[in-house]
Amino acid sequence: MRNLKNDISNGLFQRSLQVAPGGVHSPVRAFKSVGGSPLFFERGEGAYLFSVEGQRFIDFCQSFGPNILGHRDPDVEKVLRETVELGWCFGACEPYSLELAEFIHLHLPWVERIRFVCSGTEAVMSALRVARAATNRTAILKFDGCYHGHADSMLVKAGSGLAGRASSDSAGVPDFVAAHTFVCPLDDDEALERIFKTSGKEIAAVIIEPMPANYGLLLQRPEFVQNVFDLAHANGALVILDEVISGFRVAFGGMAERLGVTPDLVTYGKILGGGLAVGAYAGRADLLNLVAPAGSVYQAGTLSANPLAMRTGLATLRKLRGDGIYDLLEERTNRFVLQLKEVLSPAGFDAINLGSVFWIHPKAKKPVRNLTDLAANLNVQYAKLFHQLLEKGVYLAPSGYEVGFVSLAHSDAVLEDALEKIKEAVSEIV
Numbered sequence: 001m002r003n004l005k006n007d008i009s010n011g012l013f014q015r016s017l018q019v020a021p022g023g024v025h026s027p028v029r030a031f032k033s034v035g036g037s038p039l040f041f042e043r044g045e046g047a048y049l050f051s052v053e054g055q056r057f058i059d060f061c062q063s064f065g066p067n068i069l070g071h072r073d074p075d076v077e078k079v080l081r082e083t084v085e086l087g088w089c090f091g092a093c094e095p096y097s098l099e100l101a102e103f104i105h106l107h108l109p110w111v112e113r114i115r116f117v118c119s120g121t122e123a124v125m126s127a128l129r130v131a132r133a134a135t136n137r138t139a140i141l142k143f144d145g146c147y148h149g150h151a152d153s154m155l156v157k158a159g160s161g162l163a164g165r166a167s168s169d170s171a172g173v174p175d176f177v178a179a180h181t182f183v184c185p186l187d188d189d190e191a192l193e194r195i196f197k198t199s200g201k202e203i204a205a206v207i208i209e210p211m212p213a214n215y216g217l218l219l220q221r222p223e224f225v226q227n228v229f230d231l232a233h234a235n236g237a238l239v240i241l242d243e244v245i246s247g248f249r250v251a252f253g254g255m256a257e258r259l260g261v262t263p264d265l266v267t268y269g270k271i272l273g274g275g276l277a278v279g280a281y282a283g284r285a286d287l288l289n290l291v292a293p294a295g296s297v298y299q300a301g302t303l304s305a306n307p308l309a310m311r312t313g314l315a316t317l318r319k320l321r322g323d324g325i326y327d328l329l330e331e332r333t334n335r336f337v338l339q340l341k342e343v344l345s346p347a348g349f350d351a352i353n354l355g356s357v358f359w360i361h362p363k364a365k366k367p368v369r370n371l372t373d374l375a376a377n378l379n380v381q382y383a384k385l386f387h388q389l390l391e392k393g394v395y396l397a398p399s400g401y402e403v404g405f406v407s408l409a410h411s412d413a414v415l416e417d418a419l420e421k422i423k424e425a426v427s428e429i430v
Ligand SMILES: *Cc1c(COP(=O)(O)O)cnc(C)c1O
Pocket: 118, 119, 120, 121, 122, 124, 147, 148, 149, 150, 209, 214, 242, 243, 244, 245, 269, 270, 279
């Protein structure tokens, strides 16, 4: 077989520890969930990542979602190179963000207005501010098992008691901030109804990942999402769909399109920038027009809508509008996951997918829809599989709570090769 080489990576990580907290600039990258020292990659190409040791890996992490076309898509690369020659940061009006905004506005009816920012976190933080301004209310309702980036009010966990008041889930987030967020379990209509009954008139907005994909893939019943809309609107609260991961991924219009629902506000990121730093919040014109300079909700950004990111994003989205792209991605992933389930079964794992998002998880007796359904030792089991797959040249996200992504660059041949390698890996861990 092969032997994983990581001597250069290990040296780089030791140096990183001297300059960055935990050696990384985003926690999961440190491999803490799976153990060991992280690999360093120097190059990406299509479905592959190449380590600094020169070994090739089939990449199912794809930068945690942005690379729906794979690494270095030639059409996107061409636009990127052309744009470099125009300069890449003006801090002034330019036509490129206009073109991207018009393109999204044209194709997504719920995007009446849009504001570009630089990350999903920033998009969420801003959407919450708009919701509070619009409703003149303070509280936000979120779901346990949904991730919305690292704005203070979102770094909370379910508190004790049935009322749903949250407590802080990160040092540095004061309890008085957490106290303005309510937390409800996913897939629990009763708990949702109870929170609205006791506190509905305090809630400015409900924020939900319509396809929760940051604590595994916790696919919701469409009726539950509909109930969120119904209860929120009946109580004068807004609905914010956080489509940072699902937007432009499971359909061009994300889960809003798949479910046929119309969010008041929506957040995007990841694919939107085609691999560069872009987020956006969007939605009803009356809500977005509350934002400065049209209105009195302040939000600004030195690097917002920089030409390089705007044109990379537009090139990516244009390609995704091509004929049958989403059907192709979905059919390919459906076939892949069907075989993956079989291949993983002897190791006690199962796999599910929605469109080109898939999740490998320990076998469960019923569909995994909320945090209490999750296996307690999930990462212990996952770590073994993860490391054995690295040996075979397959790179999954370094945590069992992260989902996998199939990109357009994952051809049938690449996926067959991956299945062979996964089969070998499984045979060595059972
Ligand atoms: C990734 C993600 C975020 C955070 O986006 P960043 O760009 O990492 O700040 C927010 N919400 C969801 C649903 C995400 O998947």
